[in-house]
Amino acid sequence: MKQADEILSVNNIFKVFGPNPDLAMQMLRKGADKHEIFSKTGHVVGVFDASFAVKRGEIFVIMGLSGSGKSTMVRLFNRLIEPTSGSIHLNGREITGLSDKELLDVRRKEMGMVFQSFALMPHMSVLQNTAFGLEIAGVAEQERTRRAREALSQVGLGGHEHSYPHQLSGGMQQRVGLARALANDPTILLMDEAFSALDPLIRSEMQGELIRLQAEQQRTIIFISHDIEEAIRIGHRIAIMEGGKVVQIGTPQELINQPANDYVRTFFKGFDSSRVLKAGDVAEFDPELVCRVNGKAPRFRAGVPFGYLVDECGQLLGVVDTAADGAAATDRYSLHERQPVYTDTPLHEVLDIAATLPYPVPVLDREGALKGTLSKNQLLQTLSRH
Numbered sequence: 404m405k406q407a408d409e410i411l412s413v414n415n416i417f418k419v420f421g422p423n424p425d426l427a428m429q430m431l432r433k434g435a436d437k438h439e440i441f442s443k444t445g446h447v448v449g450v451f452d453a454s455f456a457v458k459r460g461e462i463f464v465i466m467g468l469s470g471s472g473k474s475t476m477v478r479l480f481n482r483l484i485e486p487t488s489g490s491i492h493l494n495g496r497e498i499t500g501l502s503d504k505e506l507l508d509v510r511r512k513e514m515g516m517v518f519q520s521f522a523l524m525p526h527m528s529v530l531q532n533t534a535f536g537l538e539i540a541g542v543a544e545q546e547r548t549r550r551a552r553e554a555l556s557q558v559g560l561g562g563h564e565h566s567y568p569h570q571l572s573g574g575m576q577q578r579v580g581l582a583r584a585l586a587n588d589p590t591i592l593l594m595d596e597a598f599s600a601l602d603p604l605i606r607s608e609m610q611g612e613l614i615r616l617q618a619e620q621q622r623t624i625i626f627i628s629h630d631i632e633e634a635i636r637i638g639h640r641i642a643i644m645e646g647g648k649v650v651q652i653g654t655p656q657e658l659i660n661q662p663a664n665d666y667v668r669t670f671f672k673g674f675d676s677s678r679v680l681k682a683g684d685v686a687e688f689d690p691e692l693v694c695r696v697n698g699k700a701p702r703f704r705a706g707v708p709f710g711y712l713v714d715e716c717g718q719l720l721g722v723v724d725t726a727a728d729g730a731a732a733t734d735r736y737s738l739h740e741r742q743p744v745y746t747d748t749p750l751h752e753v754l755d756i757a758a759t760l761p762y763p764v765p766v767l768d769r770e771g772a773l774k775g776t777l778s779k780n781q782l783l784q785t786l787s788r789h
Contacts, residue, residue, distance in 0.1 A: 416479060
């Protein structure tokens, strides 16, 4: 990753809870684990040697089971919790060494936070709640009203400015919380289990709203979750934490295909990976199945029932039945014309196609070049692993 693409970088961050964290850090550096430290000192290691970077304009999900350290991590970003060791940089500026005044400025201008609890003031209108952070920051009334109205419009609450929290549904209340964070136009939006208190339908609606906002505004969002379905739906990349450690970071496809250990693998047990994986994630390219058309009859090695004809640019021309002889050897199936499968075609859309074809499905890029093939056995093996 290029440094210019990084908006937030975390470098060797530790967080130890207890009256003598220096003692615990000395033990950690000598190789002690969190269980030994707790049994000998009573100190709790909340985050252990975390290092990663968040890209500008991505939804970065941090997830793990209860006690994994994910909520501690997000509070370290804006120093609601002070790190014991390590550094955090925002836009290239180290924020772990800021004074209280500088930190307050960063919280007001650079970071917005949305919690699981809506935290709305019951005696304030929707507009007043949305503008509250701006009012605390000393923004003039006319300007904060304008920005609050704009933020409410962004989350679909235009026209509800004069309602009060008790008049709103849970989903609408959380939209107000989101609008309050957006009104500040933060560099990064931090969201800690923001949708977990909502009913499933409203939760799905808010996830869709977040995806839409990010796509429209290219806003950087760090989202804490314990729900793999939610993480996969909204996250460009996912960091999985266990016992304070960042175990693995990757795209949903990378985590499904190459889990770092059994802990990561357990998150995807029972999950329908065909909804996430693309044809290109599973397709394999075998050069011995490919013949470039150069005026000669295509030749394939013995035992290969089907071959794939491509032109000089690698574009698929057809599929050859190698068992046919004479003129029949040039007979072609026209899958690529009738129903092409691309590298970004969702895997679940390929299942029926693969089931009805007598040959492995050719997988193309959007220019029509052959990138690999996908057999029934490959599909079954991939789906049986998850």
